[in-house]
Amino acid sequence: MVWVLFLAAGFWALGHKMGAPRSARWLMIALLYIAVLVALLVLPETSPLRDALGGSYGEWLVLGVLAAMIWAYSQGLSWLKARVRPADPAPEQKRGGFTSTELERYARHIVLREIGGPGQKKLKEAKVLVIGAGGLGAPALQYLAAAGVGTIGVIDHDEVDNSNLQRQVIHTDDRIGMPKVFSAQEGMRALNPYVEVRPYNRRLTEEIAAELFADYDLILDGTDSFEARYLANRIAARQGKPLIGAALSQWEGQISLFDPAKGAPCYQCIFPEAPAPGLAPTCAEAGVLGPLPGVMGAMMAVEAVKQIAGAGEGLRGRMLIYDALYAETRTISLKRRADCPVCGG
Numbered sequence: 001m002v003w004v005l006f007l008a009a010g011f012w013a014l015g016h017k018m019g020a021p022r023s024a025r026w027l028m029i030a031l032l033y034i035a036v037l038v039a040l041l042v043l044p045e046t047s048p049l050r051d052a053l054g055g056s057y058g059e060w061l062v063l064g065v066l067a068a069m070i071w072a073y074s075q076g077l078s079w080l081k082a083r084v085r086p087a088d089p090a091p092e093q094k095r096g097g098f099t100s101t102e103l104e105r106y107a108r109h110i111v112l113r114e115i116g117g118p119g120q121k122k123l124k125e126a127k128v129l130v131i132g133a134g135g136l137g138a139p140a141l142q143y144l145a146a147a148g149v150g151t152i153g154v155i156d157h158d159e160v161d162n163s164n165l166q167r168q169v170i171h172t173d174d175r176i177g178m179p180k181v182f183s184a185q186e187g188m189r190a191l192n193p194y195v196e197v198r199p200y201n202r203r204l205t206e207e208i209a210a211e212l213f214a215d216y217d218l219i220l221d222g223t224d225s226f227e228a229r230y231l232a233n234r235i236a237a238r239q240g241k242p243l244i245g246a247a248l249s250q251w252e253g254q255i256s257l258f259d260p261a262k263g264a265p266c267y268q269c270i271f272p273e274a275p276a277p278g279l280a281p282t283c284a285e286a287g288v289l290g291p292l293p294g295v296m297g298a299m300m301a302v303e304a305v306k307q308i309a310g311a312g313e314g315l316r317g318r319m320l321i322y323d324a325l326y327a328e329t330r331t332i333s334l335k336r337r338a339d340c341p342v343c344g345g
Contacts, residue, residue: 098124102194106148112311119309120148126308129153129216131204131232133180135283135293136222136246136300138170143301145188145195149308152188153216155200156180167290204228209235218307220300221245221267224282226274233258233267237342242316243267244303246296250286251325253296256334257303257315260343264317265336269343292324 098106098120109115109123128149130137133156144152158180160171170187171180181199188197200212204223213219213235221232221243229245236243240261247254260266274280299320306312322329338344 099194102148105192105194109147114311115305115309119311122308122310123148123305124150126218127151127153127216128218128220128304128308129155129213130220130222131228132156132222132224133168133170133184134158134164134222134224135167135288136248136297137220138168138184139294139297140220140222140300140304141184141188142170142191143298144304145192145197147301147305148192149195149304151196151198151216153198153200153212154181154184155202155204155212156184157201157203163284167288167293169294204231206231210239213239213241216241218304219243220304222297222300226280229267230274234342237261237266242307244300244307244315246300248288248292248296249280249283251289251292252321252323253292253299254319254321255296255299255303255315256319257307257317259316260336262316263336265334266340266343269337269340270319270334272337272340289324295322295324 103110106120109120110117112119115123126149128144128151130141130144130152133141133154137154137156141152141154156179160168160175160178160180160183162173162176164171164180165173165176168180171183172187175183175186179199179201181201185197185199188195202208204212209231219232219236219241221229223229223232224247229247233243233245236258237260242257242259242262243266244257245255245267256270258264258266260269299322303314306314317334318331319334320329320331336343
């Protein structure tokens with residue numbers, strides 16, 4: 001019986017070394033357990049292998065029941081954690097003026113003429129929702145937290161995977177298997193404990209989007225799904241909320257501020273229909289340069305800070321395109337479409 005446990009431990013260690021997710025490693029151990037039970041049921045009582053396995057499957061059944069109870073308990077805790085909103089920060093961190101620590105932290109912003117104390121106060125009072133905690137969302141969330149945006153919401157239904165760590169810099173190796181929103185929450189809290197982080201461990205759907213968006217001033221779309229982009233654009237336009245959207249593929253990225261309430265086009269004005277399957281491959285299919293999402297995600301944070309603080313000229317009605325392979329940038333003008341189903345007319 002002991003050698004089977006050693007074999008299970010070996011499977012787990014091998015899976016960890018190969019970067020296999022926890023679910024795959026648990027599946028390997030479950031298959032080993034089932035193989036042991038089957039062997040005990042079919043092998044004759046005089047079989048040496050049956051003796052090596054303990055001779056009786058009763059002990060293995062007890063072990064399996066205990067493991068199932070532990071697994072059910074851990075799943076129950078995960079379910080509860082996914083639905084519990086973290087406690088609000090201390091009142092002195094959430095409301096009122098700045099502490100001396102905050103003033104020192106944001107000093108480089110405050111001395112900027114275009115931001116200053118009033119702009120930093122606007123950042124502290126702002127509520128920004130980031131859709132996606134992946135390649136684009138990860139750096140955007142880090143810089144929003146570092147900049148002192150008071151309330152940051154993040155919605156994503158995915159878990160951290162080993163393949164994410166090449167570019168999704170807010171996550172770490174020891175958080176593989178953790179829901180991305182909670183991993184991002186840990187990263188932001190470690191960076192700036194003076195901001196409130198609201199994680200939503202779920203997929204953005206039509207049923208929840210309107211109520212969710214209503215609680216925020218600015219929306220950042222870092223998704224890689226056209227369905228999610230059209231949904232976010234539709235709800236943001238309906239509520240008059242500005243939407244900063246970015247996208248990337250392989251070596252190139254693009255970013256714009258969609259704000260039909262201020263006369264700018266919406267996302268669907270520029271992209272009336274989603275491309276046919278296969279014409280816009282995902283990062284998993286086509287690949288992507290690791291630092292590129294960092295560049296574009298940081299640009300999203302820059303545009304968000306400018307939008308909140310009222311600094312400079314944003315990308316409202318313009319799209320910036322960055323070609324990392326040839327180190328080129330270009331900006332194109334965007335116009336609304338009168339026949340746009342979202343903001344036309």
